[in-house]
Amino acid sequence: MAALLRRELLLALRSGGGAGLGVSFFLVTILLMPLGIGPESGLLARIAPGVIWVAALLACLLSLDRLFQADHEDGTLDILALAPLPLEAVVAVKALAHWLTTGLPLLVVAPVLAVTLALPGAAMPWLVAALAAGTPALSFIGATGAALTVGLRRGGLLLSLLVLPLYIPTLIFGARAVDLAARGQSPATAFLLLGAVSLGTLALGPFAAAAALRMNLR
């Protein structure tokens, strides 16, 4: 498993900036928001949690369609399916690698961008905590969607239609936790529910994705 994780990370880092692209996309999306809405800091602070979360969803979605596609095309996926490692574990490792290369960098840049959107300082730790708790769910839900569309020629577009509705609970709880913290209220309930969604998808996502992959490989 460690070898597979190492391979995934190396591939993501060395093959044409797959990891950097997600973060850059995140930056650009957030830059576009004030340009479209106007520079009033009061309004921006009000919408900052939602904007950052929506941008995070889109950034995660961006690299999802390559999650299994490349391995499916060159036959690596068949080898992995035949390997003694259960396919569920392969999916979990791949989703983990996806999170490490797209979700984790968002945690680092999100506070900086939140400052530009005038998010109150009290909400800053909660923003990082909520992203840390919520973005793994995005990768693991996305893995299921990617597994469903792996064999398709134009899977990328379909993938967004399948996966984005599944992101709704994560988005609601994640953005809500930050929003409550920004208004000086306790974000504990929203944060705990976000953690519950995340843990649930971590536990069940690999099984659904592996089932879909087996169907695709049959």
Added chain:
Amino acid sequence: MSFWEYANPTRFMRLSGAALPWVAGLAALSLAAGLIWGFFLTPDDFRQGSTVKIIFIHVPAAMMAINIYVMMFAASLVWLIRRHHVSALAARAAAPVGAMMTVIALLTGALWGQPMWGSPWEWDPRLTSFFVLFLFYLGYIALWAAIEDPDKAADLTSVLAMVGSVFAVLSRYAVNFWSQGLHQGASLSMDRQENVSNVFWYPLLLCIAGFFLTFLALLLLRTRTEIRARRIRALHQRMAAG
């Protein structure tokens, strides 16, 4: 005589062919009776005026939108467990009907909301979760359309239906958390004394029966079409093979 005998396409075709005219006739009859009774023979509400009559379309359509999704879930589960082709095809046949029911519920709600709430759309939990339900239907239909091999398509859409159901329920409760409701509570329930007034209650029941029968008729018709399409496909393949 077991229910599962109708998993055999030939038996299903025979039974559904015999039942279809009856179901369709009953559907037309109860829908016509319910709507005429509801629209012309019930009084106006003292506060909502004649807009109250949207209930005869809105409520049955909304109920069917949810029930059809549950039916798709059940049919997908049957396909995954017992691998009856009729079941998978029934799930496929039901999806566009369900999507249309969702649209009808949303549109009639908008028509009613314009005079009553002062706006056709509010980001209310119920409205929003219906919007989400519509997206789930669209994704399901799109995945069916995208995959060439019918058995693989049935497998993958079934997985999507399973995953989607979990998230549909989750989203339903998540949106409650996200916004306060404007939509009124349930108009109908089995365990309550106070429902809508009896004047509206009986024609409404008739309309619900009409919508249900209409769905059943469409489902039978569409499933028969799917089975025939599948047979044609098989014949083509046999001819191509030589």
